[in-house]
Amino acid sequence: MNNNELETIIGLEVHVELSTESKAFCRCSTKFGAPPNTQVCPVCLGLPGGLPVLNKKALEYAILAGLALNCQIAPSSRFDRKNYFYPDMPNAYQISQADHPVARNGYIDVNVNGHTRRIRINRVHLEEDAGKMIHSGDDIVAASSSLVDLNRAGVPLIEIVSEPDIRSPEEARQYLTQLKTILEYIGVSDCKMEEGSLRCDANLSIRPRGSTELGVKTEIKNMNSFRAVFRGLSFEEKRQRRALLSGQRIRQETRHWDEAQGLTVGMRTKEEVDDYRYFPEPNLPPVVIDSGWIKKIKASLPELPSAKIRRFIDDYDLPGYDAEVLTSSRPLADFFDECVQLFPDPKAVSNWIMSEVLRLLNVEGKEIQATPLKPKHVAKLLQLMQTGTISGRIAKDVFEETFHHGRDPEQIVNERGLVQISDAAELDSLVTQVVAENPNAVEDYRQGKDKALAFLVGQVMKVTRGKANPQLVNKLLKEKL
Amino acid sequence: MKLWDLSGHRLRNLLDQGELSAQELVEAFLTRQQNTEPALHAFVTTTGPQALAAAKEIDNARARGEKPGALAGIPMALKDNICTAGIKTTCSSKMLANYVPPYDATVVKSLRQAGSILTGKTNMDEFAMGSSTENSAFYPTRNPWDTSRVPGGSSGGSAAAVAAGQAVFALGSDTGGSIRQPAAFCSIVGFKPSYGRVSRFGLVAFASSLDQIGCFTKDVTDCAAVLNVICGRDEFDPTSVSAPVPDYSKFIGREIKGLRIGLPREFLQEGIQPAVREAILQAAQTFENLGAVVEETSLPKMKYAPAVYYVIAPAEASSNLGRFDGVRYGFRVPTSDLDSLYKKTRSQGFGPEVRRRIMIGTYVLTADNYKNLYQRAQQVRTLIIEEFEQAFSRYDLLLTPTSPAVPFKLGEKMDDPLQMYLMDVCTIPANLAGLPAISIPAGFSAGLPVGMQLMAKPWAEGTLLQAAYSFEQATDYHQRRPAIASGGVVGE
């Protein structure tokens, strides 16, 4: 058997922190970055006598996510306790959902190399986060002391479990990207992997192509960025393939992605398998999710990326690539939509955003919503160009100022006297002057060198510091020559 | 006149008429507490100074003309598994021997608002696991009627305190009979409300689907007054219900003519002491004399109740007690690594009965046993609930003994957990079905109290009070007081 006859099977478990104001089962704030152990109460501290009260908003967000991921919402859902001891888990159990998750049987469509792949989603369930440990050594075993911050304990999470439908690390990355975009669109999470509000574990196995059985899988943890997911899975894929092709067996285990060394490492194995002793959380009555409520939440779903792409292509006549880029974040797509409202030439708006706006965002490392730039600015700029008030070159300069300081382009143009010179009489004398000063170029042109014309246009532009209307200059020069 | 012998409603009258100040009243109870405590050990923590200060405040408020709360100036005791801000809440465990909660349980808030004055936190079986209060990590509590005997459990301290006049009333918690059985052993009234009727927020959990806070009083009238304060919906307890709370005192004095009472024979068969059976049959006769219709009936599934209980309760307990790990608060054995910190802290911090139940509970929840033990127990629990529903379509109340036996001697059953577990055989079914139930004095056997239990359908607390009060008025058991003398140590 050779490498091409093997197939990679990947399933992802994604944990997403929900951006509710308060925790899943108490009223403590979920705000990120507060001093340790300041956002706590008897309930999330696991003090004796505390009782969990379900945050309805968290449940609503989980339902919203389920709907956005094309899932069926359970009419009745239940919480269970997952029991285990760890210092970041103050009750010694996590409230989670075992047999009756909020949502099941969904999918998302992912675009990989121009092909659409449907990745099925097994389930979406609601649970609570643990606290955070800070060790004085590498981990809790090596540490001489450890500290625990319970601010995060009890923050609502949804776990999104895919079916093993993913066939390559690249597909995994696309799935994650698409998932993140959808969750951001519906506003249930800020999905920041670096702050831990989106975390991803993966299961990977290899089998002979065409086989319907799954091979022995490993679970890969600690992949803390999209890049890490891609690199970690690529490493693990290669490792397993190489092992299988050389006749070795894969051991079922949990492996840790080491970002610095670029490899996965098997974790210490315990003799016994974890038994979490799941049982229904007796303090929380089963949650009845009535169809009226689901309908209401469904109605509140915004236009999702796939629908937006279709609309941008159909209604705005944009190329598929533009549509995809412009819908990669909801704020960007909204920005584009608003620009088109104000300046109804979608292609022109798209060109400007795809080139100038994205370029500057990239330089600044910012998202559109974090800048002072407003759709009216882009629309005004495009109008100034369309009416010939400024040239494209001036527009780029003006735009930098607008982008950084949120100033009205027209005002900048007026202040700096950047209005394009489109007065033929005014330009005529300048053209005459340039022709007189560049006899060589004039001679070249007359001998058929088109380049010389461009040079002469450039000279006029230079004299006018870019304000001359290039088309008019062109026309006048041709007349003169 | 011995103030501590009086019921709460009589004391309240004296306070209202200005014949007594709250300070005088509290002082009298604190003196009684000091005098009898060496013989009883009903308390883990006493709160005399705070009680006197609170009493003074009540008197001042009265003097200012403010309307006093429903229990203004009335001394109370709380079982030591009910959280009190700034006052130790130990669950009679080494694990929490020095634990001071930062918050008040919802019932404590309600009682303080009503003006009741805390005189102390009462002894109990560790984490409410037991039927004799001998499982306290500190010391056993003794029965005021005979100090060589147990007061019952797990709320034995609360029961002994009320019976001996150390408090006018007390709160306890009832997971399988922990209010009703000690009430029977101490010849007072013990009430377990419907599951969800009283907030559990701030009650240290034993078995969350069974636990319910309730009260001990000298008579049924006082019981209604306390229920009026502690019942009701609490937004901090998701299992508390919003069904309206009636004024329970309205049920006091209503006649019971035509009330249908079932007498299930399974509760009167083998294992029940003859004297207890005799007292219950006598009580049935009394109810008939009062105009009720008493009929023998059968509840065949009740025999499974103890087995079901001893799967579900330990399962929930094993999870609820996981938090006592030595990491954040409470007892800790310092070690060099995490695993041994857990192991040593938990094996030294918990007593033998608690460890036994944690082990049973852990066992029944493991993946291998979950289906056969835990889920099957839940299925049988459903059958028991259905059997009760059928019974309550025919009867307003069910009459049974509270305990199969009169109070036993200290140490008598400590070596035989199964014998001890059977002490709850009559009381467990009400917890499994979430029913309200009351235990009231039903006689004496050789000077030892016998209690009878009435159960009703959920939210029918009022019917229980109505019937219990009628019975109380037809008998004088509730007026008898144990002969424990002030000052001396009795029966050591």
Ligand SMILES: [Zn+2]
């Ligand atoms: Zn909290």
